[in-house]
Amino acid sequence: MSSHKRPRATGASLVVYIENINNDNQITDFETFVTAAGFSGTFFWPETKSPIDRYHDGCCWVQFQSEVDATRAPAVLDNATFMGMNIVTRSVTVNFKRARHGNVTSVQDPLMVTHHNKGPQPTS
Numbered sequence: 388m389s390s391h392k393r394p395r396a397t398g399a400s401l402v403v404y405i406e407n408i409n410n411d412n413q414i415t416d417f418e419t420f421v422t423a424a425g426f427s428g429t430f431f432w433p434e435t436k437s438p439i440d441r442y443h444d445g446c447c448w449v450q451f452q453s454e455v456d457a458t459r460a461p462a463v464l465d466n467a468t469f470m471g472m473n474i475v476t477r478s479v480t481v482n483f484k485r486a487r488h489g490n491v492t493s494v495q496d497p498l499m500v501t502h503h504n505k506g507p508q509p510t511s
Contacts, residue, residue: 401428401457404477406446409470414443420469421449426456448479 408417418430428451432443451457461476468474 400454401452402448402450402479403457403460403464404446404448404479405464405474406477407472407475408443408445408447409472410443410445412470417443417447417469421460421464424463424467426460426463427452428456 414430414432421428421430426449428449431448431450433446449460451460461478464474465476466473
């Protein structure tokens with residue numbers, strides 16, 4: 388099952404952010420890949436500019452049905468090759484500040500790290 392909205396009102400321990408998904412494939416292709424790896428869950432795909440529903444922008448959130456799957460998924464799926472590209476998994480956090488004000492908690496995007504700059508960092 389998939390949705391085009393980000394997961395809300397859920398424990399961060401069940402949600403994993405997945406990026407670097409080859410966007411030449413269809414959404415169902417990637418969902419089948421994850422299911423074949425032994426995981427079940429709900430996929431949340433960001434809105435895309437494409438008028439065709441089956442395409443995506445190369446990232447999604449997966450809300451797993453158990454904490455065991457959510458813990459095991461990053462170890463199994465991170466750096467796995469899908470359609471010629473190594474996918475990247477990241478843990479997410481919940482916006483508890485929003486929750487303190489009586490609003491529904493919101494899953495936040497992980498901190499994005501630049502992968503192409505792995506050299507020494509300048510000092511100031």
